[in-house]
Structures are given as structure tokens and as C-alpha cells.
Amino acid sequence: MIDPKDPKKTYEFHYVLDCPCGKVLTGDTEDDIVEVAQAHLGAEHPTMSYGPEEILFMARRLVKG
Amino acid sequence: MTTDVKWPAWEDAAFYAEDAEEMYPSLAAQRLEAPVYWYEPPGFPTGFWVLSKWEHQRFVGSNPALFSSNYGFAIGDASDPSTVIDQLPEWAQIAIRGGDLSPAETRRMISKGKLSMGDPDFEGLILSDPPRHGNIRSVLMKALRPSLVRSLKPRIAEIADEFVAEIEPGVETDFVSTVGRIPAALMTELIGVPRDMRDEFIEMASAQMLAITIDPNREPAETARIQELVEKFHTYCEELLAERRSDGEGEDLVSIIGASEFEGAPVPQGLAISFIHTFVNAGETTRALLSFVALALAQHPEQRAILAERPELIGNAIEETLRYYPLNWSGCRTATQDIEIGGQQIKEGDYVVMAYASANRDEDVWKDPNVFDVTRSFDSAHQSFGYGEHACPGALLARVDSTTIFERLMAQYPNWELAGPVQRWGSPFLQGISSLPLRFST
Numbered sequence: 001m002i003d004p005k006d007p008k009k010t011y012e013f014h015y016v017l018d019c020p021c022g023k024v025l026t027g028d029t030e031d032d033i034v035e036v037a038q039a040h041l042g043a044e045h046p047t048m049s050y051g052p053e054e055i056l057f058m059a060r061r062l063v064k065g
Numbered sequence: 066m067t068t069d070v071k072w073p074a075w076e077d078a079a080f081y082a083e084d085a086e087e088m089y090p091s092l093a094a095q096r097l098e099a100p101v102y103w104y105e106p107p108g109f110p111t112g113f114w115v116l117s118k119w120e121h122q123r124f125v126g127s128n129p130a131l132f133s134s135n136y137g138f139a140i141g142d143a144s145d146p147s148t149v150i151d152q153l154p155e156w157a158q159i160a161i162r163g164g165d166l167s168p169a170e171t172r173r174m175i176s177k178g179k180l181s182m183g184d185p186d187f188e189g190l191i192l193s194d195p196p197r198h199g200n201i202r203s204v205l206m207k208a209l210r211p212s213l214v215r216s217l218k219p220r221i222a223e224i225a226d227e228f229v230a231e232i233e234p235g236v237e238t239d240f241v242s243t244v245g246r247i248p249a250a251l252m253t254e255l256i257g258v259p260r261d262m263r264d265e266f267i268e269m270a271s272a273q274m275l276a277i278t279i280d281p282n283r284e285p286a287e288t289a290r291i292q293e294l295v296e297k298f299h300t301y302c303e304e305l306l307a308e309r310r311s312d313g314e315g316e317d318l319v320s321i322i323g324a325s326e327f328e329g330a331p332v333p334q335g336l337a338i339s340f341i342h343t344f345v346n347a348g349e350t351t352r353a354l355l356s357f358v359a360l361a362l363a364q365h366p367e368q369r370a371i372l373a374e375r376p377e378l379i380g381n382a383i384e385e386t387l388r389y390y391p392l393n394w395s396g397c398r399t400a401t402q403d404i405e406i407g408g409q410q411i412k413e414g415d416y417v418v419m420a421y422a423s424a425n426r427d428e429d430v431w432k433d434p435n436v437f438d439v440t441r442s443f444d445s446a447h448q449s450f451g452y453g454e455h456a457c458p459g460a461l462l463a464r465v466d467s468t469t470i471f472e473r474l475m476a477q478y479p480n481w482e483l484a485g486p487v488q489r490w491g492s493p494f495l496q497g498i499s500s501l502p503l504r505f506s507t
Contacts, residue, residue, distance in 0.1 A: 009438055011378070018460075020202070022127045022453040024446055050211070057215045058461060063381050065442030 007061045014064040017055065021045070025059075070094040075115060075418065075493060076106035076140055078280060079365035081394070082491025089435060092117065092423040101407035104418075104488055108281070110145050111168055113397075113416035114409070119448065121406050125398055125417060126452035129194050132398035132417060134455060137172030138191050139240055139397060140493045141279040142179075143416050148281035148404040152288050153178035156185045169399050169414050179279050182299035182342070186335030190343065191455065205340050205458055208321045214462050217251070218469055224251055225473040232477075232505050237484040240359045240501040250468050252348035256341065257309070257317030263374060269291055269298035270345040278494045302341045306334065318344055347459035350392055351466050352499035357390040358383060358471060360501055361437055363483045368439045372471075373479035380468045384441035388447035389437050392496050394422040396451050421448035478505040 015033035017025040025040055027033030034052045037059070041048050050058075072086070074080040080088070095102060096117035105112035116122050125132045137143060146161045153161070157178030161171060173192065183185035190201050228244050249270070253263045272294035283291075309315050310323040310331075322340045325332050332340075343344045362369040362382070372378055400415045411417065425447045426434040432441075450457040457463070485502035 003345075009440075011375075013377075016443060016446070016448075017131055018446060018456060020454065022123075054211045054215070058211050060380055060384070060464065061377075062384060062443040063378070063440055065444045 011062045013061050015056075015059040016062050017033075017059040019044075028064075030056055072099075072102075073115075073420075075104060075108070075420075076109060076144070078491040078493060079495060080491075081496065082489060085390075088422075089426060092426065093418065093428075096420075096423050096427065101409040101411075106143075108145055108148065109143055109414075110168060111143070113143055113418050114406075114411055115418050115420055116406065117420050117423040117427075118407065119427040119430045122421070122424050122448055124406065124420040125419055125450055126396075126455070129198070129454050131401055131404055132399050133194050134198070135173060135192060135194055136169040136174045136399035137397055137416065138328070139176065139277075139279075140395060140418060141281075142172045142176040142397065143168075144175070144279065144281050146175065147280050149175060151285070152276070152279055152292075153282065154181060154183040154185070157181075158313075159354070167414070169416075172399070172416065175279065179276055180339070180342070181335075182273065182276075182295050182302075182338070182416070184299060184335055184338060187339055188332065188333070188336045189339040190458070195454060200328060201336065202454075202458060204322070204325050204327050204336075205343060207325055208318045208340065208344075209458055209462060211461060214465055215433065217462075218465060220254075221247070221251060221466055221469045222473055225470045229474055229477055234478070234506050235504060237502050237504055240503050241352065241356050241498055242500075244359070244470065245356050245501075247470055248351035248355070249348035251466065252344055255318050256305075256344055257315060257319055258305075266301070267348075269294050269301065270349060272345065273298055273342065274349050274495070278492045280492075299338065302338045303334070306337055306341070329368060343458065347462060350459075350495065350497075351463045353392050353469050353495065354383075354387065354463060355470060356498040356501050357392070357496075358386045358467060359481070359503060360487060360498065361386050361390060363390075363481055363503060365437050366480075367484075368437060369479070369481075371439055373475060376472055378439055379471050380464070381441070381443070381473070383464060383467050383471070384443055384447065385437060385439050385441050387449040388425045388431070388441075390496070391422050391425055391447070391449040393449060393451070394493070394496060395420050396455070417446070421451075424448045473494070478507060480506045 015027045017037055026038050027036045034055050038044045073091045092212045100118045103112050104115050150158050157174050160174050180189050189267040191292050224247050228247050232238055249267045253266055258266045272291045275291050276295050305319055309320040322337050372382055396419045398417045400411050400413055404411050430445050450460040461477050481503045484504040490497045
């Protein structure tokens with residue numbers, strides 16, 4: 001059984017990352033969210049650095065509207 | 066628009082024990098008619114502002130210079146001191162009885178006293194503002210760093226499998242005391258509590274959670290029981306910290322904190338113990354989160370069926386449960402200057418309550434806010450882990466814990482139903498479930 005209202009529906013996901021500064025970062029693909037997060041870190045938190053694996057682990061894969 | 070629905074009694078534990086069908090219309094009525102509302106609870110020395118809209122809460126959460134966390138973090142902190150003073154340590158009682166504290170300073174003394182486990186040097190993340198808050202948080206996040214949480218996923222799955230193996234299909238099982246114990250079991254491992262101490266440790270930690278939820282209606286005998294366990298817990302934490310500091314080479318969370326520095330010196334004991342306390346709370350609150358996920362999926366079998374077919378949506382279902390059944394119904398700040406929000410004039414020193422549970426159903430943010438939908442799109446974030454500097458430091462671990470546990474549970478038991486009445490906590494601070502009888506099937 002899938003969605004009883006729309007059994008053929010496919011869901012589009014995106015990656016969401018909540019920075020502790022309050023900024024919510026999003027990216028459509030893994031590469032996007034890594035790029036967005038690293039750009040944000042570089043601009044707003046230059047003393048912090050996270051590699052792609054850590055960023056992808058922190059990001060949540062959620063349904064996109 | 067006006068309605069006949071009674072507005073929330075924000076300070077009253079009984080309100081939080083009502084059925085969701087009673088509570089949410091009450092929140093909605095206030096949110097629509099008075100989104101920034103000055104509420105004067107009976108018996109409280111002064112009122113407080115209740116902010117119901119997501120947008121207003123985001124503003125407060127992202128402006129710590131305008132809204133301080135130094136002067137209380139929960140609604141109960143604004144209680145009449147005479148009704149809660151017996152639940153506080155002696156040094157806090159003396160300070161309050163001195164009578165020269167402002168209302169904000171009194172809230173600080175109540176909140177510090179209840180968190181402190183009796184330790185006058187206690188310093189907590191939750192009662193601090195930038196820049197000190199950032200310094201404290203960076204030490205804590207060394208222990209809860211993403212790489213560590215990531216490395217835990219296989220161990221979480223292993224523990225989950227052990228607990229799931231104990232479920233007997235078709236037989237009534239209390240979810241809270243079975244699967245619900247996984248996060249606390251994991252946390253005692255991470256802290257490095259010896260196996261034979263774990264049950265006692267969890268009992269002491271649960272008492273500390275009750276101590277934080279200060280309650281003007283608590284019976285003296287219950288207060289005494291809690292205080293005794295909390296003192297024991299504090300002594301145990303002190304000994305654990307001293308032991309790990311003298312060993313100097315462990316990899317558990319307490320060893321990491323013990324070996325860390327804060328402002329160029331070893332982390333002070335009062336702060337280090339507050340970190341242990343944070344770890345322990347993470348285990349207890351994740352148990353509550355798991356219980357609400359299981360409850361919501363029992364109440365909505367068609368949603369559970371979607372997850373059984375599409376387990377990649379389990380993470381989304383966790384977020385939806387956090388939105389729909391938040392653990393933390395509110396967060397509080399104190400205005401540092403006069404400021405207008407939503408057309409209301411908030412004065413310097415006023416207590417401001419962000420009603421997270423209401424923002425999570427805000428019609429301006431969420432489509433069909435009262436529908437539980439595991440496929441909901443999260444283009445906005447719910448408020449359940451707070452927002453900004455004070456966002457929950459254990460959120461990543463809670464999400465990994467709960468997603469992994471439900472992946473393992475649903476792989477074996479995709480079906481369950483309620484097998485008896487659900488007992489919820491009734492508390493203005495944290496929500497949880499004390500008993501959730503379920504019947505599982507394959």
C-alpha cells in the first residue's frame with residue numbers, strides 16, 4: 001500500500017541543514033547542500049570547517065514542496 | 066473573529082494532560098485572536114507574553130541581544146516563589162527570601178536552583194547568552210560532534226535489534242519501557258556508566274528531569290524523594306568526572322568533557338556536570354520522541370502503511386511527529402529593552418513565552434496544520450528543537466537515534482495498534498508518555 005490518495009505519487013526530496021546560527025540551508029542534491037553549507041561556513045563562520053561527509057550526515061533528506 | 070473555545074491555561078499542568086482534540090483548538094483560538102497576548106496566570110506574581118506565531122518566535126529566537134536567556138527558560142520559573150521554594154537548594158532559598166531580587170532575577174534563581182542539583186557553581190547552557198553561550202556550546206559540541214554521532218549509527222541499530230527481539234507479536238507491549246529505553250541505554254554506554262549501575266543511573270536521571278519540571282502542586286513526599294535522588298545523582302556525576310579526569314585517556318563523553326578546556330582552563334566542575342546532565346536529558350527526551358512517533362503511527366495506520374512501503378520517508382515522519390506532537394511546548398526569554406511585536410508593546414524585563422506547539426500549527430506556515438502527514442514538505446522548519454543559538458544541541462543525535470530505531474522496528478514489525486489507554490505526562494515544560502500499550506504484528 002502506498003499513498004491511498006495517490007498511489008502513483010513520487011516524492012521529491014531535498015537536503016535541509018539547520019545551522020546553529022539560525023540559518024536554514026537547503027540543497028536539491030548532495031553536491032548542492034555541501035556547496036551551500038561550505039559557502040555559508042566560509043562567509044559566516046570562518047573558524048569552523050566540516051568535510052562533505054559530515055555535512056551530508058548532518059543534513060536531513062526531507063520531502064520538498 | 067471570536068470563538069467560544071477556552072484559551073490555554075499555560076501554567077497549569079492539567080491543561081497539558083487534556084486530549085489533543087481539546088488542546089489544539091484552544092491554541093488556535095488564541096493564535097488567531099491574540100497572537101501576542103499578555104497572560105496573567107492565577108497565583109503568579111506577574112504575567113507574561115505568549116507568542117503564538119511562527120514568525121514572531123523566529124524573531125525572538127534569532128535576537129539574543131533583545132531577548133535574554135539569563136532569566137528563566139520555562140513557564141514554571143515565573144511561579145510565585147513561595148509555592149516552589151521548598152523544591153530549591155538552600156542557597157537559592159536564602160537568595161529569594163532576601164527579598165531584594167527583581168522579578169527577572171527571581172526567575173533566574175528559581176531556574177538555576179532547579180537545574181543545579183544543589184551545586185551553587187552550576188552553570189548551564191540554557192541559562193546563558195552570547196558570547197559566553199557560544200563558548201559553552203562549543204565545548205559541549207566537541208562531545209556531540211557529527212563525526213561521533215555518525216559513528217554511532219551501527220551501534221544504535223545493534224541495540225535496537227536487541228530490544229526489538231524482545232517484542233512478542235500479538236502480545237501487549239509497553240513501548241515506553243521497552244523500545245523507549247534504547248536512547249537511555251545508548252547514552253549510559255556513551256557516558257561510560259558501568260553496566261550494573263545503568264538502571265540506577267536512569268532512575269536518578271529521571272528524577273533530575275522531574276526536578277527541572279518545577280511544580281507548585283507537587284506533594285512534599287514526592288519533593289523529598291526527588292531531592293534525595295538528585296543529590297545522589299550529583300554525587301555520582303562528581304565522582305564520575307573526577308575518575309575520568311584522573312584516568313585522562315577515555316573516549317567516552319565524560320572523558321572528552323573532562324579533558325576539554327573552557328576559556329584557557331579545564332572545564333569548571335559546575336559546567337562539566339551541566340554537560341553530563343545535558344547528555345542524560347537527551348536520552349530521556351528521545352524516549353519521549355520515540356513514544357510520540359509510535360503513538361502517531363498507531364493513530365494513523367494509513368500513514369504507517371506509507372512508511373512500510375517507503376522507509377526512505379521515516380526521517381520525514383520523525384520531523385512530522387516533532388511538529389505534530391512537540392516535546393517542548395514552549396521556550397522563554399526576557400526582553401532586554403522595550404520593543405514592539407505584533408502591535409503589542411513589550412517592556413524591558415517582561416517574560417516572553419514562545420509557544421512552540423502553536424507555531425507548529427500556524428496556518429500561515431503549514432498547509433493543513435492539523436493533519437498528520439508523513440509526506441509533508443518541510444520548506445519551513447518546525448519549532449520543536451528551538452531556533453537560533455539555543456537550538457537543541459542534541460537534535461542530531463535524537464534524529465539519528467529515532468530514524469535508525471524506526472527503520473529497524475518497521476523492518477520487523479510494520480504493523481501495530483493501541484492495546485490500552487495511553488498515559489501522558491501533564492507538564493508545562495516537557496511532554497512525554499509514561500505508558501503506551503501496543504500490540505505489534507508482522
